[in-house]
Amino acid sequence: xxxxxxxxxxxxxxxxxxxxxxxxxxxxxxxxxxxxxxxxxxxxxxxxxxxxxxxxxxxxxxxxxxxxxxxxxxxxxxxxxxxxxxxxxxxxxxxxxxxxxxxxxxxxxxxxxxxx
Numbered sequence: 755x756x757x758x759x760x761x762x763x764x765x766x767x768x769x770x771x772x773x774x775x776x777x778x779x780x781x782x783x784x785x786x787x788x789x790x791x792x793x794x795x796x797x798x799x800x801x802x803x804x805x806x807x808x809x810x811x812x813x814x815x816x817x818x819x820x821x822x823x824x825x826x827x828x829x830x831x832x833x834x835x836x837x838x839x840x841x842x843x844x845x846x847x848x849x850x851x852x853x854x855x856x857x858x859x860x861x862x863x864x865x866x867x868x869x870x
Contacts, residue, residue, distance in 0.1 A: 769864075770794065770863075770864065770866055770867060771864045771865075772784030772848070772861075772862070772863050772864075773862045774860070775860045775861075778853075778855070778856040779853070779854060779855060779856060780859075781851050782849070782850040782859045782861035783847060783848070783849050783850075784847070784848045784849075784862070785845060785846070785847045785848075786845060786846045786847075786863075786865060786867070787845050788844050788845040789843075789867050790843060792842070792868060792869050792870065793840050793842050793844075793870060794816070794839075794845075795837060795838065795839050795866050795867075796814055796846060796864075796865040797836065797838075797865050797866070798833070798834070798835055798862075798863065798864040798865070799814075799833060799861070799862070799863050800831065800832075800833040800863075801830055801850045801859065802859070802860050803830055803853045803859045803860075804829065804857060804859075806829050806853075807827070807829070807852075807854060807857050807859065808854035808855065808857070809851060809852070809854055810827055810850075810851060810853055810859075811823065811824070812824045812848075812849070812850050813851075814838050815846070815847045815849070816838075816841045817844035817845070822836075822838050826850070826851075846865070848863040
């Protein structure tokens with residue numbers, strides 16, 4: 755669920771959502787593209803592996819800077835309501851690393867783009 759502090763309004767066109775459900779042994783990736791004069795805010799991440807992963811990792815990268823990194827050792831599902839703010843004019847990439855072998859990972863991320 756996305757929630758915004760009082761006084762902040764986000765046009766519907768600036769709400770972002772991505773979902774990736776790749777085949778086994780493949781990273782799940784959601785990319786929010788850069789938008790001129792805007793920052794991306796990631797507010798919700800939901801993930802799962804179909805079995806316990808080897809080398810499970812959840813990261814959020816703004817431009818070339820990692821702004822969130824968390825090891826994942828259980829199958830899940832798991833999720834986080836958070837506020838991660840990307841840089842101005844930078845794409846934000848949310849990645850659930852491959853769980854190795856035939857492990858299947860799924861990723862859903864939500865956020866918004868706000869002007870600066």
